[in-house]
Amino acid sequence: MTDEVQVFAFAAITAVSGYLMWRRNMRAANLIEGTATSRVASAAKGYVELAGTARGAGGKPVRDPIQFLGCLWYNVVTEKRSMWSRNRDWSVERREASSEPLALQDDSGSCLITPGEAKIDEEQDPDVIVKESSTRRHKIWRIHDGDPLYALGFLERREPALAGAQGELLRVWKRDQAKLIERFDGNGDGHIDAAEWERARHAALERAAADAAAAPDAHIHYQLRRPGDDRPLLVASRTEAEVSRRVTWRSRLGLAMFVGGTLYVLFALQRYLT
Amino acid sequence: MAGFALLLLLFVASVYAVALYNQLVLVKHNVVKAWANIDVLLKQRNDEIPKLIDICRQYARFEASLLARLTSTRAAAVAAQQGASAYSVGRAEGALRAEVAQVAAIAEAYPDLRANTQFRALQERISGLEAAIADRREFYNESVRINNVTIERFPATLLAGWFAFRPAELLKFSDD
Numbered sequence: 001m002t003d004e005v006q007v008f009a010f011a012a013i014t015a016v017s018g019y020l021m022w023r024r025n026m027r028a029a030n031l032i033e034g035t036a037t038s039r040v041a042s043a044a045k046g047y048v049e050l051a052g053t054a055r056g057a058g059g060k061p062v063r064d065p066i067q068f069l070g071c072l073w074y075n076v077v078t079e080k081r082s083m084w085s086r087n088r089d090w091s092v093e094r095r096e097a098s099s100e101p102l103a104l105q106d107d108s109g110s111c112l113i114t115p116g117e118a119k120i121d122e123e124q125d126p127d128v129i130v131k132e133s134s135t136r137r138h139k140i141w142r143i144h145d146g147d148p149l150y151a152l153g154f155l156e157r158r159e160p161a162l163a164g165a166q167g168e169l170l171r172v173w174k175r176d177q178a179k180l181i182e183r184f185d186g187n188g189d190g191h192i193d194a195a196e197w198e199r200a201r202h203a204a205l206e207r208a209a210a211d212a213a214a215a216p217d218a219h220i221h222y223q224l225r226r227p228g229d230d231r232p233l234l235v236a237s238r239t240e241a242e243v244s245r246r247v248t249w250r251s252r253l254g255l256a257m258f259v260g261g262t263l264y265v266l267f268a269l270q271r272y273l274t
Numbered sequence: 275m276a277g278f279a280l281l282l283l284l285f286v287a288s289v290y291a292v293a294l295y296n297q298l299v300l301v302k303h304n305v306v307k308a309w310a311n312i313d314v315l316l317k318q319r320n321d322e323i324p325k326l327i328d329i330c331r332q333y334a335r336f337e338a339s340l341l342a343r344l345t346s347t348r349a350a351a352v353a354a355q356q357g358a359s360a361y362s363v364g365r366a367e368g369a370l371r372a373e374v375a376q377v378a379a380i381a382e383a384y385p386d387l388r389a390n391t392q393f394r395a396l397q398e399r400i401s402g403l404e405a406a407i408a409d410r411r412e413f414y415n416e417s418v419r420i421n422n423v424t425i426e427r428f429p430a431t432l433l434a435g436w437f438a439f440r441p442a443e444l445l446k447f448s449d450d
Contacts, residue, residue, distance in 0.1 A: 030297040042410055
């Protein structure tokens with residue numbers, strides 16, 4: 001009886017997770033197949049599909065924490081299992097992904113992608129599985145410079161937040177009143193009047209613009225974000241055809257799990273009721 | 275049991291049909307959006323042409339007949355745009371691009387005109403807009419292809435027929 005209940009519960013869980021998997025992947029497949037690929041520089045603001053090559057965005061160098069290999073992005077899932085318990089399945093112990101932005105480059109321009117907002121290579125096979133012991137292993141996904149990169153998300157122009165940077169600079173300058181007066185007190189009366197304050201504001205704005213232009217990612221004029229609605233920001237280091245094939249396959253697998261699980265649940269219920 | 279199985283089959287079919295319908299709506303709206311993106315640029319480019327004509331007119335010897343043709347071709351392009359048919363826009367656009375190219379070619383013979391900074395800036399702006407139009411036309415045509423393939427595929431073609439989803443027209447310039 002206990003075994004039957006366990007199988008029933010397993011079938012029910014399979015049916016529910018299969019249904020969710022089917023719907024989610026069918027929707028992703030529809031979005032991928034239904035959206036034409038844009039070129040970065042001529043894409044209109046909105047939900048777009050881009051395809052190109054992965055490039056660094058000029059931020060800090062990234063190395064995965066297990067093999068210490070340089071890459072643009074990594075995701076490490078550490079799994080463990082018990083040596084002695086009855087259930088020897090792997091369970092997730094820890095997840096860690098890099099947060100440095102990366103860029104998608106095509107022949108027209110580059111676009112910044114912030115990993116925290118994206119579903120990157122989710123549900124793809126890991127690049128490597130490192131076995132630490134018989135009870136602990138690390139699955140590692142990596143994106144390297146030059147890898148093919150596919151992305152589907154909300155594209156917008158990057159505008160440097162000059163007003164915020166200007167305000168921050170002015171706050172810093174105001175902390176050192178003596179230096180502020182030395183720099184901007186044109187008439188030498190020991191006070192900063194309205195005209196002198198305007199000059200300080202202008203200088204802060206110029207400095208903020210210069211800092212923004214000197215930023216390592218200043219040449220990247222676009223960024224891809226998660227849209228405000230429930231559509232995803234999908235990123236994969238695969239070609240569009242591979243990504244599409246993968247989600248279609250997962251959608252069919254989900255459907256099979258849903259139908260199989262549901263049929264078993266119905267069959268078991270009927271047997272129990274009669 | 276057979277009744278349950280039939281119900282399950284109906285459920286799966288209806289979820290699939292809803293997803294298919296949503297897919298048809300998505301590809302149709304992608305075509306509309308892609309067209310709107312071209313439309314904006316065509317309007318911007320058409321707004322620049324009268325300025326180009328005005329500058330050229332300042333040079334008395336500049337071919338008056340070419341400018342008159344450019345004026346009427348632009349008017350035809352604006353009218354075609356209002357009709358929003360890809361075929362007529364494509365034809366008018368091809369003719370207009372040919373006239374603008376001719377103005378640029380003839381301007382080579384007018385050193386004063388070529389030295390005019392306003393003329394040079396306008397030429398750059400117009401060619402920049404035309405490059406962007408070319409890129410977006412490619413994107414529009416790809417959206418049209420996706421739309422047309424989607425509505426012709428089985429079983430989407432059944433839903434497309436019932437709900438009157440129509441194939442869209444490719445945008446071809448007559449000078450292609």
